[in-house]
Amino acid sequence: MFRAASLAVSTIAMFAALPDPVAPDPNSPRPMDAVDSVFIEDLTWMEIRDAMKGGVDTVIVATGGIEQNGPYIVTGKHNYVLKGTTEAVARKLGKTLVAPIVPFVPEGDIDPPTIHMKYPGTISLSEDTFQRLLTDIVASFKTHGFKRIILLGDSGGNQAGMKAVAEKLNAAWQGSPRVVFVPEYYNNGLAAWIKQQGIEQQSEGLHDDFAMSAQLLAVDPRTIRMQQRIKAGNFRINGVDLAPAEKTIAWGRKIIEHRAEQTVQAIKKHEK
Numbered sequence: 001m002f003r004a005a006s007l008a009v010s011t012i013a014m015f016a017a018l019p020d021p022v023a024p025d026p027n028s029p030r031p032m033d034a035v036d037s038v039f040i041e042d043l044t045w046m047e048i049r050d051a052m053k054g055g056v057d058t059v060i061v062a063t064g065g066i067e068q069n070g071p072y073i074v075t076g077k078h079n080y081v082l083k084g085t086t087e088a089v090a091r092k093l094g095k096t097l098v099a100p101i102v103p104f105v106p107e108g109d110i111d112p113p114t115i116h117m118k119y120p121g122t123i124s125l126s127e128d129t130f131q132r133l134l135t136d137i138v139a140s141f142k143t144h145g146f147k148r149i150i151l152l153g154d155s156g157g158n159q160a161g162m163k164a165v166a167e168k169l170n171a172a173w174q175g176s177p178r179v180v181f182v183p184e185y186y187n188n189g190l191a192a193w194i195k196q197q198g199i200e201q202q203s204e205g206l207h208d209d210f211a212m213s214a215q216l217l218a219v220d221p222r223t224i225r226m227q228q229r230i231k232a233g234n235f236r237i238n239g240v241d242l243a244p245a246e247k248t249i250a251w252g253r254k255i256i257e258h259r260a261e262q263t264v265q266a267i268k269k270h271e272k
Contacts, residue, residue: 026049028046030044030046030047030050034047034050034051035047038086038087038090038091038096038097038098039087039097039098039100040059040097040098040099040100041100043097048097048144051097052144052145052146055095056095056096056097057095057145057146057147057148058093058095058096058097058146058147058148058149058150059096059097059098059099059141059146059148059149059150060086060089060090060096060097060098060099060150060152061099061102061134061137061138061141061149061150061151061152062082062085062086062098062099062101062102062151062152062153062154063078063101063102063105063134063151063152063153063154063155063158063162064076064077064078064079064081064082064101064102064103064105064154064155064158065078065079065103065104065105065107065154065155065157065158066079066103066104066107066121066122066123067107067116067119067121067122067155067207068116068119068121068122068207069207069208070206070207070208071206072206072208072213072224072225072229072237073207073208073212073213073216073223073224073225074222074223074224075121075122076103076223077212077216077223078154078155079101079103079154080216080219080220080223081154081212081215081216081219082101082152082154083101083219084215084218084219084252084256085152085154085185085215085256085259085260085263086098086101086152088256088257088259088260089152089260089263089264089267092260092261092264093264093267096150099137099141102133102134102137103123104123104124104125104130104133105124105125105130105153105155105157105158105161106124106125106126106127106130106157106158106161107122107123107124107125107157108122108124109124110124110126115157127160127161130158130161131161131164131165134151134161134162134165135165135168135169138151138165138169138179139169141177142173142177146177147176147177147178148177148178148180149177149178149179149180150180150182150267151165151166151179151180151181151182152182152185152186152263153185153186154185154186155186156186158186159183159186159187162181163181163183165179165181166179166180166181167181178271180267180270180271182263182266182267182270184262184263184266185259185262185263185266188259188262188263190211190255190258190259191209191211193258194210194211194255199240200239200240201237201238201239201240202238202239203238204237204238204239206237206238208237208238209237209238210237210238210240210242210251211255213237213242213248214242214248214249214251214252214255215252215255215256216252217242217245217248217249217252218249218251218252218253218255218256219252221245221249224242226242226245229242230243
Protein backbone atom coordinates (compact mmCIF):
# COMPACT_ATOMS: atom_id res chain seq x y z
CA MET A 1 0.00 0.00 0.00
CA PHE A 2 2.83 2.38 0.96
CA ARG A 3 4.74 1.51 -2.23
CA ALA A 4 1.64 2.12 -4.37
CA ALA A 5 1.06 5.49 -2.73
CA SER A 6 4.71 6.48 -3.25
CA LEU A 7 4.50 5.52 -6.92
CA ALA A 8 1.35 7.59 -7.34
CA VAL A 9 2.98 10.61 -5.71
CA SER A 10 6.08 10.22 -7.94
CA THR A 11 3.91 9.99 -11.05
CA ILE A 12 1.96 13.12 -10.11
CA ALA A 13 5.20 14.99 -9.41
CA MET A 14 6.66 13.92 -12.76
CA PHE A 15 3.68 15.19 -14.72
CA ALA A 16 3.48 18.36 -12.63
CA ALA A 17 7.07 19.14 -13.69
CA LEU A 18 6.33 18.86 -17.40
CA PRO A 19 6.00 22.17 -19.26
CA ASP A 20 2.63 23.21 -20.60
CA PRO A 21 2.87 22.64 -24.39
CA VAL A 22 0.56 25.57 -25.06
CA ALA A 23 2.07 27.95 -22.48
CA PRO A 24 5.76 27.11 -21.96
CA ASP A 25 7.89 29.26 -19.66
CA PRO A 26 8.79 32.38 -21.70
CA ASN A 27 12.24 32.31 -20.11
CA SER A 28 13.03 28.71 -21.05
CA PRO A 29 16.62 28.41 -22.31
CA ARG A 30 17.10 27.62 -25.99
CA PRO A 31 18.50 24.07 -26.14
CA MET A 32 20.59 24.48 -29.31
CA ASP A 33 22.23 27.01 -31.61
CA ALA A 34 19.99 29.31 -33.64
CA VAL A 35 19.86 29.11 -37.43
CA ASP A 36 20.84 32.00 -39.69
CA SER A 37 17.52 33.14 -41.18
CA VAL A 38 15.63 36.43 -41.28
CA PHE A 39 12.28 34.74 -41.95
CA ILE A 40 10.06 34.50 -38.87
CA GLU A 41 8.25 31.44 -40.19
CA ASP A 42 11.59 29.60 -40.41
CA LEU A 43 12.53 30.39 -36.80
CA THR A 44 11.44 28.96 -33.47
CA TRP A 45 9.86 31.28 -30.92
CA MET A 46 13.00 30.96 -28.81
CA GLU A 47 15.20 32.01 -31.74
CA ILE A 48 13.00 35.07 -32.28
CA ARG A 49 13.02 35.93 -28.58
CA ASP A 50 16.79 35.66 -28.34
CA ALA A 51 17.30 37.60 -31.58
CA MET A 52 15.26 40.45 -30.08
CA LYS A 53 17.29 40.26 -26.87
CA GLY A 54 20.35 40.57 -29.10
CA GLY A 55 19.13 43.81 -30.65
CA VAL A 56 16.69 42.85 -33.43
CA ASP A 57 13.98 45.52 -33.24
CA THR A 58 12.58 45.76 -36.79
CA VAL A 59 10.20 43.56 -38.74
CA ILE A 60 9.20 43.78 -42.41
CA VAL A 61 5.56 43.08 -43.26
CA ALA A 62 5.34 42.56 -47.03
CA THR A 63 2.25 42.01 -49.17
CA GLY A 64 2.18 40.08 -52.43
CA GLY A 65 -0.87 38.58 -54.09
CA ILE A 66 -2.42 35.61 -55.88
CA GLU A 67 -3.38 36.66 -59.41
CA GLN A 68 -3.12 35.88 -63.10
CA ASN A 69 0.34 36.60 -64.49
CA GLY A 70 0.13 35.40 -68.05
CA PRO A 71 0.82 31.92 -69.46
CA TYR A 72 4.33 31.45 -68.07
CA ILE A 73 4.40 32.77 -64.51
CA VAL A 74 2.72 31.28 -61.44
CA THR A 75 -0.11 33.07 -59.67
CA GLY A 76 2.04 33.68 -56.58
CA LYS A 77 4.77 35.62 -58.42
CA HIS A 78 4.74 38.60 -56.06
CA ASN A 79 5.14 36.35 -53.03
CA TYR A 80 8.14 34.60 -54.58
CA VAL A 81 9.78 37.88 -55.57
CA LEU A 82 9.32 39.13 -52.01
CA LYS A 83 11.20 36.12 -50.68
CA GLY A 84 14.24 37.44 -52.52
CA THR A 85 13.82 41.17 -51.99
CA THR A 86 12.76 41.15 -48.33
CA GLU A 87 15.69 38.99 -47.30
CA ALA A 88 18.07 41.34 -49.10
CA VAL A 89 16.46 44.39 -47.45
CA ALA A 90 16.52 42.80 -44.00
CA ARG A 91 20.18 41.84 -44.22
CA LYS A 92 21.14 45.30 -45.50
CA LEU A 93 19.22 47.02 -42.71
CA GLY A 94 20.51 44.69 -40.02
CA LYS A 95 18.68 43.74 -36.81
CA THR A 96 15.60 43.00 -38.94
CA LEU A 97 13.29 40.01 -39.40
CA VAL A 98 10.73 39.32 -42.11
CA ALA A 99 7.14 38.36 -41.33
CA PRO A 100 5.44 35.65 -43.40
CA ILE A 101 4.55 37.21 -46.76
CA VAL A 102 0.90 38.32 -46.84
CA PRO A 103 -0.44 36.60 -49.98
CA PHE A 104 -4.03 37.83 -49.85
CA VAL A 105 -4.67 41.37 -51.11
CA PRO A 106 -7.28 43.29 -53.14
CA GLU A 107 -7.28 41.86 -56.67
CA GLY A 108 -10.65 43.15 -57.89
CA ASP A 109 -14.30 42.77 -56.98
CA ILE A 110 -15.31 39.20 -56.18
CA ASP A 111 -18.91 39.14 -57.46
CA PRO A 112 -19.31 40.19 -60.15
CA PRO A 113 -15.60 39.67 -60.76
CA THR A 114 -13.38 42.48 -62.02
CA ILE A 115 -9.67 42.89 -62.86
CA HIS A 116 -7.72 39.73 -61.91
CA MET A 117 -10.76 38.03 -60.37
CA LYS A 118 -11.91 37.20 -63.89
CA TYR A 119 -9.20 34.53 -64.03
CA PRO A 120 -9.15 31.19 -62.16
CA GLY A 121 -6.87 30.93 -59.16
CA THR A 122 -7.03 34.60 -58.15
CA ILE A 123 -7.92 35.29 -54.51
CA SER A 124 -9.15 38.75 -53.62
CA LEU A 125 -9.89 40.63 -50.41
CA SER A 126 -12.06 43.67 -50.00
CA GLU A 127 -10.11 46.81 -49.09
CA ASP A 128 -11.66 46.76 -45.62
CA THR A 129 -10.66 43.14 -44.99
CA PHE A 130 -7.13 43.81 -46.28
CA GLN A 131 -6.65 46.76 -43.97
CA ARG A 132 -8.07 44.87 -41.00
CA LEU A 133 -5.74 41.95 -41.71
CA LEU A 134 -2.71 44.26 -41.92
CA THR A 135 -3.76 46.06 -38.75
CA ASP A 136 -3.90 42.81 -36.76
CA ILE A 137 -0.57 41.62 -38.14
CA VAL A 138 1.15 44.89 -37.27
CA ALA A 139 -0.51 45.00 -33.85
CA SER A 140 0.81 41.50 -33.15
CA PHE A 141 4.36 42.69 -33.69
CA LYS A 142 3.72 45.71 -31.46
CA THR A 143 2.69 43.33 -28.71
CA HIS A 144 5.91 41.35 -29.15
CA GLY A 145 7.99 44.48 -28.68
CA PHE A 146 9.24 45.39 -32.16
CA LYS A 147 10.16 49.08 -32.33
CA ARG A 148 9.91 49.55 -36.11
CA ILE A 149 7.47 47.84 -38.50
CA ILE A 150 8.12 48.32 -42.21
CA LEU A 151 5.35 47.87 -44.79
CA LEU A 152 6.29 46.91 -48.36
CA GLY A 153 3.96 45.98 -51.20
CA ASP A 154 5.03 44.23 -54.42
CA SER A 155 1.77 44.94 -56.27
CA GLY A 156 0.06 48.19 -57.21
CA GLY A 157 -3.28 47.33 -55.63
CA ASN A 158 -1.66 46.95 -52.20
CA GLN A 159 -0.21 50.44 -51.88
CA ALA A 160 -3.20 52.53 -50.79
CA GLY A 161 -4.25 50.11 -48.07
CA MET A 162 -0.76 49.84 -46.64
CA LYS A 163 -0.40 53.62 -46.59
CA ALA A 164 -3.75 54.01 -44.82
CA VAL A 165 -2.88 51.41 -42.16
CA ALA A 166 0.49 53.03 -41.46
CA GLU A 167 -1.06 56.47 -41.08
CA LYS A 168 -3.85 55.21 -38.82
CA LEU A 169 -1.56 53.22 -36.52
CA ASN A 170 1.10 55.92 -36.30
CA ALA A 171 -1.60 58.36 -35.18
CA ALA A 172 -3.03 55.91 -32.66
CA TRP A 173 0.32 54.76 -31.27
CA GLN A 174 2.08 58.12 -31.52
CA GLY A 175 5.09 56.56 -33.21
CA SER A 176 5.74 53.80 -30.69
CA PRO A 177 6.35 51.56 -32.50
CA ARG A 178 7.00 53.36 -35.78
CA VAL A 179 5.07 51.98 -38.76
CA VAL A 180 6.98 52.87 -41.93
CA PHE A 181 5.22 52.49 -45.29
CA VAL A 182 7.76 52.54 -48.13
CA PRO A 183 6.09 53.31 -51.49
CA GLU A 184 9.51 53.53 -53.14
CA TYR A 185 9.82 49.75 -52.96
CA TYR A 186 7.10 49.52 -55.61
CA ASN A 187 7.42 52.90 -57.35
CA ASN A 188 11.07 52.26 -58.10
CA GLY A 189 11.66 53.25 -61.73
CA LEU A 190 12.78 49.70 -62.43
CA ALA A 191 11.70 49.64 -66.08
CA ALA A 192 13.80 52.72 -66.84
CA TRP A 193 16.76 51.29 -64.91
CA ILE A 194 16.56 48.03 -66.88
CA LYS A 195 16.60 49.99 -70.11
CA GLN A 196 19.64 51.95 -68.92
CA GLN A 197 21.39 48.61 -68.45
CA GLY A 198 21.02 47.99 -72.18
CA ILE A 199 18.08 45.59 -72.10
CA GLU A 200 15.54 46.54 -74.76
CA GLN A 201 12.07 44.98 -74.54
CA GLN A 202 9.14 44.84 -76.92
CA SER A 203 5.91 44.29 -75.01
CA GLU A 204 4.00 41.09 -75.75
CA GLY A 205 0.93 42.35 -73.88
CA LEU A 206 1.55 40.00 -70.94
CA HIS A 207 1.51 40.64 -67.18
CA ASP A 208 5.23 39.85 -67.22
CA ASP A 209 8.56 41.37 -68.23
CA PHE A 210 12.30 40.69 -68.11
CA ALA A 211 12.84 42.11 -64.62
CA MET A 212 10.05 40.00 -63.14
CA SER A 213 11.17 36.84 -64.92
CA ALA A 214 14.81 37.36 -63.90
CA GLN A 215 13.95 37.87 -60.23
CA LEU A 216 11.74 34.79 -60.21
CA LEU A 217 14.38 32.72 -61.97
CA ALA A 218 16.87 33.73 -59.27
CA VAL A 219 14.44 32.65 -56.53
CA ASP A 220 12.94 29.50 -58.06
CA PRO A 221 13.16 28.52 -61.78
CA ARG A 222 9.93 26.54 -61.51
CA THR A 223 7.94 29.76 -61.05
CA ILE A 224 8.51 30.77 -64.68
CA ARG A 225 8.21 27.21 -66.05
CA MET A 226 11.81 27.18 -67.27
CA GLN A 227 12.02 23.53 -68.30
CA GLN A 228 8.63 23.53 -70.02
CA ARG A 229 9.43 26.70 -71.96
CA ILE A 230 12.81 25.41 -73.07
CA LYS A 231 11.07 22.27 -74.33
CA ALA A 232 8.43 24.39 -76.11
CA GLY A 233 11.08 26.67 -77.61
CA ASN A 234 9.84 29.92 -76.02
CA PHE A 235 12.23 30.62 -73.17
CA ARG A 236 12.09 34.37 -73.73
CA ILE A 237 9.99 37.38 -72.74
CA ASN A 238 9.32 40.65 -74.56
CA GLY A 239 11.88 39.72 -77.18
CA VAL A 240 14.64 39.06 -74.63
CA ASP A 241 16.11 35.56 -74.44
CA LEU A 242 16.18 34.10 -70.93
CA ALA A 243 18.81 31.53 -71.92
CA PRO A 244 21.34 30.82 -70.74
CA ALA A 245 19.54 30.60 -67.40
CA GLU A 246 22.72 31.30 -65.45
CA LYS A 247 23.02 34.73 -67.09
CA THR A 248 19.41 35.63 -66.35
CA ILE A 249 19.75 34.38 -62.76
CA ALA A 250 22.72 36.72 -62.38
CA TRP A 251 20.54 39.53 -63.69
CA GLY A 252 17.81 38.55 -61.23
CA ARG A 253 20.22 38.78 -58.31
CA LYS A 254 21.46 42.13 -59.57
CA ILE A 255 17.90 43.44 -59.79
CA ILE A 256 17.06 42.19 -56.30
CA GLU A 257 20.21 43.86 -54.95
CA HIS A 258 19.31 47.11 -56.75
CA ARG A 259 15.77 47.11 -55.36
CA ALA A 260 17.02 46.30 -51.85
CA GLU A 261 19.50 49.16 -51.89
CA GLN A 262 16.83 51.58 -53.15
CA THR A 263 14.45 50.42 -50.43
CA VAL A 264 16.97 50.73 -47.62
CA GLN A 265 17.81 54.27 -48.72
CA ALA A 266 14.08 55.11 -48.83
CA ILE A 267 13.54 53.71 -45.31
CA LYS A 268 16.36 55.90 -44.00
CA LYS A 269 14.82 58.91 -45.77
CA HIS A 270 11.41 58.28 -44.20
CA GLU A 271 12.95 58.27 -40.74
CA LYS A 272 14.65 61.66 -41.02
